[in-house]
Amino acid sequence: MADDEPELIRDPKTLRALAHPLRWKLMEVLHNYGPSTATQCAEVLDESVASCSYHLNMLAQYGFVAEVPGKGRQKPWRLVRTNQSWSSIGMDDETALAAEAAGDAFLEKEFSSMRDRFRRKDRESLEWREVMGTYATTEFLTAEEAAEVQRKIADIFKPFADRVDDGTKRPEGARPVRYFLATTVAPRRD
Numbered sequence: 001m002a003d004d005e006p007e008l009i010r011d012p013k014t015l016r017a018l019a020h021p022l023r024w025k026l027m028e029v030l031h032n033y034g035p036s037t038a039t040q041c042a043e044v045l046d047e048s049v050a051s052c053s054y055h056l057n058m059l060a061q062y063g064f065v066a067e068v069p070g071k072g073r074q075k076p077w078r079l080v081r082t083n084q085s086w087s088s089i090g091m092d093d094e095t096a097l098a099a100e101a102a103g104d105a106f107l108e109k110e111f112s113s114m115r116d117r118f119r120r121k122d123r124e125s126l127e128w129r130e131v132m133g134t135y136a137t138t139e140f141l142t143a144e145e146a147a148e149v150q151r152k153i154a155d156i157f158k159p160f161a162d163r164v165d166d167g168t169k170r171p172e173g174a175r176p177v178r179y180f181l182a183t184t185v186a187p188r189r190d
Helices: 012-017 021-033 038-046 049-061 093-119 128-130 143-159
Strands: 065-068 076-081
Touching: 012 049, 012 093, 021 049, 021 065, 021 093, 021 128, 038 049, 049 065, 065 093
Parallel strands: none
Antiparallel strands: 065 076
């Protein structure tokens, strides 16, 4: 499931399917907890079951999630695509706007999750509180150097990638730890 090279999404309808923060939250639940029903997702996210069910169906329509075959009325959903990528470079206006909306929804979900987790930090054990935090820096780099930094950061996480799909490879006490790294460049002052 974990892809090294994400498929570049270029379809505006598929991008619009990602333009809702709850859909990103649902994919995160499926990523962190594995196959889950709409009811289980609703409990984790403090959302209505109807809303989770609707948004899971929308994600399924565009190939991001799928129902797990089985018996019973409540079927669990599983994450199908774990690594999304898009860019507005070279896209027509409609697709560029859809890419922007997907990016905005993703960022909104990330910031909301970070805020919520930091608010609950004091409820964690001391060992987890000590590793939680933020780090920000501004360096003066060329585009090539910035790309190299991104590659090196990605390489740090590669030894742990097999734990996403195979829970037996997770050591005791392992929990989903989210790293959100952003690379931005300041506007030119001309």
